Amino acid sequence: MTPAELSQAVQAAVSAAVEAGELTVAVPEHVTVERPKNRDHGDYATNVALQLAKAAGRPPRAVAELLADRLRGITGVAKVDIAGPGFLNITLDTATAGALARTIVEAGEAYGRNRDLAGLKINLEFVSANPTGPIHIGGVRWAAVGDSLARVLRACGADVTTEYYLNDAGVQITKFAASLQAVANGHEAPEGGYVGEYIADIAKAITDAVPGVLDLPEAEQLQVFRTEGLKLMVGEIKRSMDEFGTHFDVWFSEKSLHDSGAVEQATSRLREQGHVFEQDGAVFLRTTDFGDDKDRVLIKADGDTTYFAADAAYYLSKRDRGTEVALYMLGADHHGYVNRLKAIAACAGDDMNHNIEVKIGQFVKMLRDGEEVRMSKRAGNIITIDDVVEWIGVDAARYTLARSSTDSTITLDINVLTSQTNENRVYYVQYAHSRMCAVQRNADEHGISRGAAEDFKPELLITEWESDLLGHLGEFPRVLASAGELREPHRVATYLEDLAAKYHRFYDNCRILPRGDEEVTDLTRARLWLADATRTVVANGLTLLGVTAPERM
């Protein structure tokens, strides 16, 4: 029996009590059934009686009593206790609990998925770093988290488009081109320009590819460095993302918004909605109507459109392309944009609490030899995505960056991640997977198989380690669902670490395969079912994080 099935059973018990006139409450849509931390509290616990008590006008324990009697009648439920203020602690009989292993093995890759977000079209934009330099460590965090989130959302049934917004218009690109030009001509970098080896590399690539470029007039030369430099830099970013296993369905050009007239159209569309006004010769969007600190300029007094105007056009483009929820993942230095972005949606007549979501992520701090390594795209001594991959590998990088909540800053110690890789939790999880594969290989070599489903005897999985493992396996669907609902893929990583720990304990305490000339028993086969179920869930979880599940390490 899965926790979801048990939850429905508890809900049915509430309905039955209401119908029998024993309770007068609205039957809750969702009944929380969870694995208690303390095993003395049974296999599963629900706080439903505590939550219904007030509405029912009865003491929690009295409500619990009513429900307990009904729950005891359910097939597979061995024991129901009332504890503390009114918790219902439910113990399943071992066969019912163990049968979950078969359910998981048979579901395979599909185990854990749900349809909670079915039919929801989500546009997930992340990274979107300026194409004026390599992706730095902050961008790497979004690459890991964003890509995992896309996978999680899809596993919850959502229709997700991942997108990278290329800021290929504007003064920073001109500055980038000027920096390339300066280096190519052996000049000092311009004021506020970009420096670093990559500038020299790209400049050289351009002079190699366009032989006569340095003989062109100044303005034409700059144009060549602009278009060619942008092309090369974007190519580099795409390559890095590809090597990092992060896929974007759409690479969206800001310049295309300007070239197509979409920016002007956006302004007139917002004007029709009645939130545009003019003042001091400029055109404003009245974002203060929807919680912004100040109104934002769309068209400057000199007639140029602002970056904000392009943002508005971009949002509208997402919506025009069928997006129901535009999900933005921004760095902490962009938190000031949240209100104005949401105001764009509201000004466009959308629901700012549904059609747009903005997730802010905190910075990544890196330490080397106990000193903080400062990241600065302009300084040249930056930590790039390629550096991170070279030092610790894609799996460790993705896992380390995705395993923590984006709400908190994280500190990566380069010395630890480079010299003592076994401290990284990803190895712990991957090792559990490898171990299970090794058991499978050994079983295969000896001609041992878990056997047919109808011969599986789940009631033999009675030890505390087997029970613990089974219970945790049952939690996976709930964890995945909440990771999707809360947009927090790190929950999957936390879950996997717990699952790996429970597997390792099971492995150490419960011999799976027979030793020497011992017989193959029903218990052998039952444990193979359990190990296979665990391997399935670990693999499913790692896939959600974009991390490989190795058969050997």
Added chain:
RNA sequence: GCGCUCAUAGCUCAACGGAUAGAGCACUUGACUACGGAUCAAGAGGUUGCAGGUUCGAAUCCUGCUGAGCGCACCA
């Protein structure tokens, strides 16, 4: 000055408003005639920054304070 976010073990991080706040690292002590020891067992380590409030119940929600990061352009 205004605003956003954060503050949990020595360190790095967890914890749908639930029961005794959990892991890893580091530290102490054990388990290798090994289904792969990249493992396991045990120990020690906490007034969840401070003070109030809401609740049957608060690390979690609300208010104030302290500290840290970041943001406050007719820049992009």
